[in-house]
Amino acid sequence: MIQGTGSNVGKSMLVAGLCRAAVKRGLSVAPFKPQNMSNNAAVTEDGGEIGRAQALQARACGLRPHTDMNPVLLKPETDMGAQVVVHGKRLTTAKAREYAMLKPTLMGAVVESFDRLRAAHDLVIVEGAGSPAEVNLRQGDIANMGFAEATGVPVILCGDVDRGGVIAQIVGTQAVLPKADADRIAGFLINKFRGDPTLFDDGYRMIEDHTGWRGYGVAPWFADAWKLPAEDAADLGSGSRGDGFHIACLRLSRIANFDDLDPLAQEPGVRLSMVGAGQVIPADADLVIIPGSKSTRGDLAFLRAQGWDVDLVAHVRRGGHVLGICGGYQMLGRVVADPDGIEGPEGEAEGLGLLDVRTVMGGDKHLTEVQGTHLPSGAPLAGYEIHIGQTDGPDRARPFAMVDNQPEGATSADGRITGSYLHGMFTDDGFRKAWLEQFGIAASGASYDAGVDDTLDALATHLETHLDVDGLLATAR
Structure with a gap:
């Protein structure tokens, strides 16, 4: 141990x-x-x-x-x-x-x-x-x-x-x-x-x-x-990495499943910025990602306290794109209702209103690995869902993907605002390539999974070189 x-x-x-x-x-x-x-x-x-x-x-x-x-x-x-x-x-x-x-x-x-x-x-x-x-x-x-x-x-x-x-x-x-x-x-x-x-x-x-x-x-x-995928939000930092297509991700107070971003951070044509508390959303951002959250209404209040709601309106007015993932998708809608107090006190909160959808918290937590098709590009994708709540509304008529022959996610009429419950989709190399190409970005073509395995091999060699691994393993009983 x-x-x-x-x-x-x-x-x-x-x-x-x-x-x-x-x-x-x-x-x-x-x-x-x-x-x-x-x-x-x-x-x-x-x-x-x-x-x-x-x-x-x-x-x-x-x-x-x-x-x-x-x-x-x-x-x-x-x-x-x-x-x-x-x-x-x-x-x-x-x-x-x-x-x-x-x-x-x-x-x-x-x-x-x-x-x-x-x-x-x-x-x-x-x-x-x-x-x-x-x-x-x-x-x-x-x-x-x-x-x-x-x-x-x-x-x-x-x-x-x-x-x-x-x-x-x-x-x-x-x-x-x-x-x-x-x-x-x-x-x-x-x-x-x-x-x-x-x-x-x-x-x-x-x-x-x-x-x-x-x-x-x-x-x-x-x-x-x-x-390697990080588990602790303390590892995220608030800087930028890379050059090219500028993606700004909001570092929410209860940010969840932030390793969704890892494959994008390793694309040479992408510049990924983590926007922390007290910072403004960069004016040169091409895309803003609102990531998952363990407390959607709580992080909506946090987002507004940073002034990011105002920044998002300005970003969209400049022609920028927005992607909300899971809790971020819920925030993009008109209302987030929690009548049973699943994530906090009972009640509802006004959403950002960038998507014409409404979310109601309730029911069992949805935990499943999924495969589907990204509708704008036609590319197959794989990921997983881990959320509570149901989201519906007119913008669901323009789904992000089809999963098990059912529409998933929502898109605004102008196509610039998108929400999806799918985590882990950017680890799918084919989908990541097709998604980036929508923005005129050429993906590296590298295998993200192979890169993780290569790094684990390098980590094992690193420990073998510097630690007494034989002695450590010999303590087991």
Whole structure:
């Protein structure tokens, strides 16, 4: 089990790389994360949803994503509460204090999933969440040491040298842990070193001397990490990448499934900008994307608070295009109604009015992989749906696509405003090429999936070069 001294220290990337390294050694491997908090989710082959990082790790193992790989998923809807997904299905929505009381009842579901994976594979590599140093959360813990205690899984502690203070991160973690938990740690490793790793030799020995733990190496910064789907919105930044056709994406407060953009960011003819809070939508943007959101009405209010509604009107007046994906599609309509309070208080909100449609939240969450045809270009496409709510109205007479012989999405009369519930469609190389050609952009022709696999191979080689992977794998029992 890889645990971290904090969030975003690189646990997900390390697990993905170790999974691929173990597969290259001929082992049958599966990833596992007991509890994840993320609005970037993937649809699984068994009709549920898990964190996007576990889907990437499954790919590193040569497996299809399955709900057993992430049995508890928390999807934040507000600063105070989150949707609780267990074995791929929504269980409830709970505030932090409510979840603290619910959490101990979920250990059975967590261990059940882990045991199935352990029985089916030679090796399971587990990713912790946050940090075990949050000892105030130890009682009822299912994500870190509570899980390790319940299953007897040995722990490797990862520190992030790029943040600074990595000696204190690791030594301090040992200092605050109960002895029984500290004894579960088989060793440590250092991640994200920039420059000559030998410059940290003295610090490395200091950690070994202070903790008595074995060190498993120092992993330098992996420069190609950006080519892999990110799970944490904190990784997005607000800059621009590339040149050419300018796509501006709004970084919503509850942005979800933002890896939809990754294939576009890697097209040489595309310049992708993330527009953050307090920034204006660039006047030279050719296309604005309103991405998915875990809280459509909440992010509508956030969007207006940034003045982006005014910017969008000006963008459209200049002849620009707009694409709304999932929650972004719902925002483009005239009304978003939530009569049952599924995403927050009961009520409705006025939409942006750029599409003549209306959305009503309700019913079961729609979780499915889909194949269809993009109507403007006639190109086949593949993606997935993960949403609650139904959208209808006059602009649905001009669908974005046909899926299972049913119209999907909506388009304005002038063709410049489009909404769709389909996530992941830009990973389809043929569709991405056809979609870009509508705007006069020549796609690179590169295979996005092949690029991800090549990057996972490079990540595995990177870890093999700099870490004692033999020693890490030998800790498994």
